[in-house]
Amino acid sequence: MRQLAYHEAKLEALRELMEEDDRVYLIGGTFFSLSPHRLGFAAVEKAYPDRVAAPPISELGFCGLATGAAMAGLRPVVDLTTGSFLFEAWPQVCNEAANVLYMSGGQVRAPVVFHMLHGLRGGGAAQHSASPQAMLWNCPGLEIVLPSSPRDVKGLLKSAVASENPTVFIDHSGLFDTEGPVPEADHVPLGQADVKRAGADVTLIGTSLALHRALGVAEVLAREGIDVEVVDPRTLVPFDLDTVMASVEKTGRVVVVDETHQSCGVAAEIAARIVETGFDKLKGPIRRVATLDVPVPYSQPLEEHIGPSEGRITAAIRESIG
Amino acid sequence: MIPALPKTQLLAQCRKMLLVRHFEEALIGLHHEGRFRGHYHVYIGQEATGVPAISLLQPDDLLFSTHRNHGHILARGGDPGRLLAEILGRRDGYNRGKGGSFHTSPRELGFLQCSGVVGGILPLGTGAAYAAKSRASGQIAVCLFGDGALEEGAVPEAFNLASLWKLPVLYLCENNGKYGAGNAVGAMQSSTMAVYPLTDLPAAYKIPAVQVDGTDAAAVHEALNESIEAIRSGGGPRFIETLSVRWPGSETNWPVVKAPTAVDLAWDVSGIPEDVRAWYRDSDPVLRFMRELVESGQADKAELETLNRSVLDQINAAVDFAFDSPYPELSEAETDVFAENR
Structure with missing residues (x-):
């Protein structure tokens, strides 16, 4: 292709x-x-x-x-x-x-x-x-x-x-x-999530640029034998809960990474839906890696510090696996 | 004065003005009886603006109105039964009960949005004009709004876009606050603008703007006719400010009918309470229109009495229709959030 x-x-x-x-x-x-x-x-x-x-x-x-x-x-x-x-x-x-x-x-x-x-x-x-x-x-x-x-x-x-x-x-x-x-003739419908990387141990959910950070972390952790599944909802509305839940059922562990602020953020809503739908499928708490609840600072190290960085994603996955 | 039109059209306009008036008087009565809940805004005092203005539009023109839309919908040929059903939140309302008084917008009559956000329709109507111009459809867009809208930031943004891109849009600003007493005497506030006359604001954006007496149907007719022709011939946007005097019944947030409209009142206001009598004598556009119809020999009082009775009968039937209409099924609350994508 x-x-x-x-x-x-x-x-x-x-x-x-x-x-x-x-x-x-x-x-x-x-x-x-x-x-x-x-x-x-x-x-x-x-x-x-x-x-x-x-x-x-x-x-x-x-x-x-x-x-x-x-x-x-x-x-x-x-x-x-x-x-x-x-x-x-x-x-x-x-x-x-x-x-x-x-x-x-x-x-x-x-x-x-x-x-x-x-x-x-x-x-x-x-x-x-x-x-x-x-x-x-x-x-x-x-x-x-x-x-x-x-x-x-x-x-x-x-x-x-x-x-x-x-x-x-x-x-x-x-x-x-x-x-x-990119296929020549293609159709990507709204409301269809995409499993960007298959894995068995943890479901890592993310969109947009945060999804790439998630994929990067998944590759690094794979070398340690941690097998991360990365799911990209692609559209929040409509939201493809079925694909997300199929992954959660498989792994039982969830980390949601997202660039919105943590409180009432995208990660919060996704976590809530998973808990409501499949609490019994979870082996532990869902972890959120979101932007800190502060206005965005200009200075480079500060900006990097508040966002969903590879370091924070990695830490959340390790915690999740326990 | 009355517009220079054939008698049949003048009587049709008179009938619509009476329809708007009696509809709202009935509505106020129903609210006082506690037969529906919610807030609403009446058009009383502005009938000689909306009726002649809307009669000049083509069937496929695109209309945008506000929370004060009852008069516009009825002037456009709306069914008072379906309008009232909407205000009552019933299934047979134009919006199937999901819009209410503020948002009734019959698409079949060309209404695309009646917005309760003051000034909100000016960008929307400007956009409909953008679509009409882009597709060379020959349509014009009409924004019907009050003087308060000019206080909102969306309005100058819309003026700028319409003027820059020469869009076929008519801004009809119904200033119902002429001589408005304002908060000082406990009345509803009208607009608070640094710019008076209001026409100075669109004029600053190079939009031709005129001011007319909104209780004078002939003046409204002439101004609208000229502006609509200019817009249709590619002249870009126009702005008209119509002036009407605040109806004394809207002195408070909740309207009160001080004297039900009747044909005789056009000639004799002695039975009206003294504190509000001047409005009925000098500023009531419906009474004025009936008076001028008779004085110009276009109709006699008996004809107007017949017309008035037929309107009252229509309103009674509309009230029965609306109250007979059931509430929507509860499942309706979750429909129409999204249109289905193929």
């Missing part, structure tokens, strides 16, 4: 979406952040000048605009740059887009995609490093997508745009230069 870099797969998805469906409009254009890969996107902008819009700095206004355009028949993909700026658009995303289908009794759909980059990115400090997925998970009506591989970013972006619902697509700039297989 062909290998692609993550940024190549993402660009391919954007290009194919524009080619395949003339309802797709891109509002904002920093899908590759400030990375050099943004230059690849310039070709898409050039090919579709009428369908790639550069909005003013008004997240509230243009997220509402994209939502209204979706209600009226387009398939907009709106870019918020960093997840921290989603807070500027909160009322339109969480109080308009998320509610419209339900509030209208099923009459009106808003198939809009909100794209952003989340998480600790190296010097982003407190106002450019947010991982808003836990807050969003407490907002019914939004689908939440977190790709971690070249195959997933392409397939999930296409599924997000095809979805009938408002979808938050949360990417991570730390993934852009990773590589992996």
Whole structure:
């Protein structure tokens, strides 16, 4: 199978979406952040000048605009740059887009995609490093997508745009230069977790960039004979509990690694679901490796200290095995 | 004045104004009888804005309104029975009971969202206009909102986008706070803006903006007609501020009908309590419209009496329909969270 870099797969998805469906409009254009890969996107902008819009700095206004355009028949993909700026658009995303289908009794759909980059990115400090997925998970009506591989970013972006619902697509700039297989014709549905590494001793659950840390730790521990299974939910909403529970049934031990803050975070919700569904399958307590409950510091060692580092993941797995 | 329209259209507008008025008077009565719970906002005093304005739209135009939407829905041809059923949270409501008064939004009439978030619909309506322009559909989007919306940050952001991208959107700002007494005398507050007239705000974003008397159906008709034509011919967004005087019945959070609307009141307000009489004499748009219809020779009082009775009969039937409608099944609470993906 062909290998692609993550940024190549993402660009391919954007290009194919524009080619395949003339309802797709891109509002904002920093899908590759400030990375050099943004230059690849310039070709898409050039090919579709009428369908790639550069909005003013008004997240509230243009997220509402994209939502209204979706209600009226387009398939907009709106870019918020960093997840921290989603807070500027909160009322339109969480109080308009998320509610419209339900509030209208099923009459009106808003198939809009909100794209952003989340998480600790190296010097982003407190106002450019947010991982808003836990807050969003407490907002019914939004689908939440977190790709971690070249195959997933392409397939999930296409599924997000095809979805009938408002979808938050949360990417991570730390993934852009990773590589992996990407089938030519592929479909990655929302709501299907992926076992990224099979193992027998511990289930390690993670998404996005944290998933790569999990895989790295699993390889290191394999040399000691600790066999870690790594499960990537890929989408939080819908959440594929079946695949997670199948792994938990096999291993009986669970560590959840995630970049959201610990309290009421993604790891907390996943742990709760596992406990409610399969307490009897567990051989010990579930451990969370999340970002500490502090605003994100700028200084490099401090930023590294608060995040779900390899060291903390390794320690959590050792504790779990006991 | 009344719009320069054929008699049949004028009587149809008069009927809709009476429908909105009697619907809300009935609603207030039902609430006072404790027959439904929840908060609601009435359109009383603004009927001569919504009815002529909405009559100028095309069937496929896209509408956005607010918590104060009853008048807009009925003006657009909404069924008062289904509207009331929605306000009661019943199964036959437009939103199957999931929206209520604030959010009733009949998609079949072109309503995409009635938002209870003040100012929330301005970005949405601007986006619907973006879709219409992108697809060259010929539709326009219309945002119907109050003066308070201009205090929200979403509004200038929407103005900027609409103006930059020349989007086919009409912003109809119904300023119902003219002479509003405000908190000083215990009344509901109207908007608190540093910018007056309100048209200065859209004008700063290069959106042509005019102010008209919202109780004068002819003035509303003319302003809307001109603006809608300009928007449809690619002129970009327009803003209209209509002025109406706060109905004395909305002096408190919970409306009170001081005097039920009747045809005779258009000529004789002597039976109305003195403290609120001036509003009925000078500022009630429905009484004014009926008075002008007769004075211009377009109708006589007997015709209006017949019209009024037919509206009251329709409202009675609507009330029966709505209360006969069952509550939704409890399982409905968990439907419509997500649309099914194929």
